[in-house]
Amino acid sequence: MKAARRLLEAHTGLVLFFLYAPILVLVVYSFNEAKLNVVWKGFTLEWYARVWTDTGLVRSLQNSLMVAAITTVFSVALGTGGAWLLFRYRYPGERLLQTLVFLPMIVPEVILGVSLLILFVVVRLELGFTTVVISHVTFCFPFVLAAVEARLAGMDPALEEAALDLGATPFVAFHKVIVPYLMPAIASGALMAFTLSLDDVIVTYFTASAASRTLPLEMFGRVKKGVDPSLNAISTVFIGATILAVLTTQLLNRRGALTAPATQGGEKP
Amino acid sequence: MRQADTAFESASGNRRAPRLTAYLLLTPLLVWVMAFVVAPALIILVYSFGERQVLGGVTLGFSLRSWARVGDPIYLAILWRSVEYAGITTLICLVVGYPVAFVVGRASERHRPLLLTLVMIPFWTSFLIRTYAWVTILKSEGLLNSLLLQLSWISEPIEMMYTPFAVIIGLVYTFVPFMILPIYGSVEKLDASLIEAALDLGAGPWRAFWKVILPLTRPGISAGVLLVFVPALGLYAVNDILGGGRVDMIGNVIENQFKGTARNWPFGAALGTALLGAFALAFWLTRRPGRADRAAG
Numbered sequence: 001m002k003a004a005r006r007l008l009e010a011h012t013g014l015v016l017f018f019l020y021a022p023i024l025v026l027v028v029y030s031f032n033e034a035k036l037n038v039v040w041k042g043f044t045l046e047w048y049a050r051v052w053t054d055t056g057l058v059r060s061l062q063n064s065l066m067v068a069a070i071t072t073v074f075s076v077a078l079g080t081g082g083a084w085l086l087f088r089y090r091y092p093g094e095r096l097l098q099t100l101v102f103l104p105m106i107v108p109e110v111i112l113g114v115s116l117l118i119l120f121v122v123v124r125l126e127l128g129f130t131t132v133v134i135s136h137v138t139f140c141f142p143f144v145l146a147a148v149e150a151r152l153a154g155m156d157p158a159l160e161e162a163a164l165d166l167g168a169t170p171f172v173a174f175h176k177v178i179v180p181y182l183m184p185a186i187a188s189g190a191l192m193a194f195t196l197s198l199d200d201v202i203v204t205y206f207t208a209s210a211a212s213r214t215l216p217l218e219m220f221g222r223v224k225k226g227v228d229p230s231l232n233a234i235s236t237v238f239i240g241a242t243i244l245a246v247l248t249t250q251l252l253n254r255r256g257a258l259t260a261p262a263t264q265g266g267e268k269p
Numbered sequence: 270m271r272q273a274d275t276a277f278e279s280a281s282g283n284r285r286a287p288r289l290t291a292y293l294l295l296t297p298l299l300v301w302v303m304a305f306v307v308a309p310a311l312i313i314l315v316y317s318f319g320e321r322q323v324l325g326g327v328t329l330g331f332s333l334r335s336w337a338r339v340g341d342p343i344y345l346a347i348l349w350r351s352v353e354y355a356g357i358t359t360l361i362c363l364v365v366g367y368p369v370a371f372v373v374g375r376a377s378e379r380h381r382p383l384l385l386t387l388v389m390i391p392f393w394t395s396f397l398i399r400t401y402a403w404v405t406i407l408k409s410e411g412l413l414n415s416l417l418l419q420l421s422w423i424s425e426p427i428e429m430m431y432t433p434f435a436v437i438i439g440l441v442y443t444f445v446p447f448m449i450l451p452i453y454g455s456v457e458k459l460d461a462s463l464i465e466a467a468l469d470l471g472a473g474p475w476r477a478f479w480k481v482i483l484p485l486t487r488p489g490i491s492a493g494v495l496l497v498f499v500p501a502l503g504l505y506a507v508n509d510i511l512g513g514g515r516v517d518m519i520g521n522v523i524e525n526q527f528k529g530t531a532r533n534w535p536f537g538a539a540l541g542t543a544l545l546g547a548f549a550l551a552f553w554l555t556r557r558p559g560r561a562d563r564a565a566g
Contacts, residue, residue: 008372012373015366019388088285090285091291110503137301201506219401223397
């Protein structure tokens, strides 16, 4: 039994090595002086400096951040509001609605991108920021909705009832009581939406115009041509941001787990 | 009684029947889903029955030409190859990922958050960046070849980029975290006393795994298989970067009908619809109530 345990742990170590080694290589080479060679020539920050003078990268990074920010706002509104309404009321046909909401999460991205492209062409909506944001919100907000639903499932209904009994209108109760309770889920959902939007290649590929190219699209075009240390540099920045985002989410979730029983009081047996 | 005439009328129990206000509040969600989920799905279906015009435009109608082409052996072969690649990727991810999920899920309270975070970080890192990372390693003058040359294990660089091997590595690397996380969710919920009971009653570790642990973690496995297989089938970008587009996958073919040189939207729409149909089938097969019940019970 003990030997089996050791074996499993060794395997886990190897898999983690497999997961992190390529990322580490990428980060290390972002500081390498040699442009095309794998030989280490010396430490440099030149590639980072180059990113800032590379208008293609800078412009697409600006696009990406703007799209991700707007997408997050819309996703949080649709996801939080939707989750609350679906939790609170018994709508006819809501199971079908739930399935449809989660469809963009499970459909392959090529199909989502292609079908949205055809839609935009049919309704004569010119490809650009609007179409990119619309398609991003479509696959991002289900993640917010799922996160909020999960937290609502553990909520004590007395929480809202108490607010209403104490004279709050339903809107005030939602704003002052429900939303604060949901905050950890909203925050981690928002972070998810932001990251997903920032990372997307395929759906954006179909729904963006040349002027609204996002950073992943720009990078995808260059990656196909080969290795470029500037790409390593900007990737390293992104990896750093991702690590920060994951740590923040973990922290939020843990705080959520701590406050949840406190808010629920002694109701649960 | 104060709220009796509002949408939020109190009723016994937690959930209430919606009144007008509650319906109005749901409108944005409803409109969004109708406009950007339902409508595109219907339009892609309609387009698949259209005809391609000379300049790449589309005449709508009821033509089966595109659908007939989907049945062409060439495209069936590409579809089959894509299914094979995605299947192999899923299998490797399962074999590689399950033990990791198990270790993380059974780790002590103290170590678990750290291990989980270590799996989450690659999960959330852009797959494009993670795929790109392999280019430096795999290219013929890359890291792996230089290493093997220096160790004198090989006398000349092996061509690793633009091979099925590279594509599979890239796909497994991209999707392993997607297999680990759902299985971890199932393993974490495992009741340790059930495993102990199996062992106490004389089952060897191997038998306890097959008869107790595996059936109890089946929901996580189904979710993981779905999360890996579905996107692996459509993720043509990995194939583009590490396969160099030398071997066509179904995603590449669809992409080419819309953005590439082929420019045949009805055919692309038919291929997309067919792929969607295949997914619906796969989804239905993995989610059949009988199986779910067995897994839960």
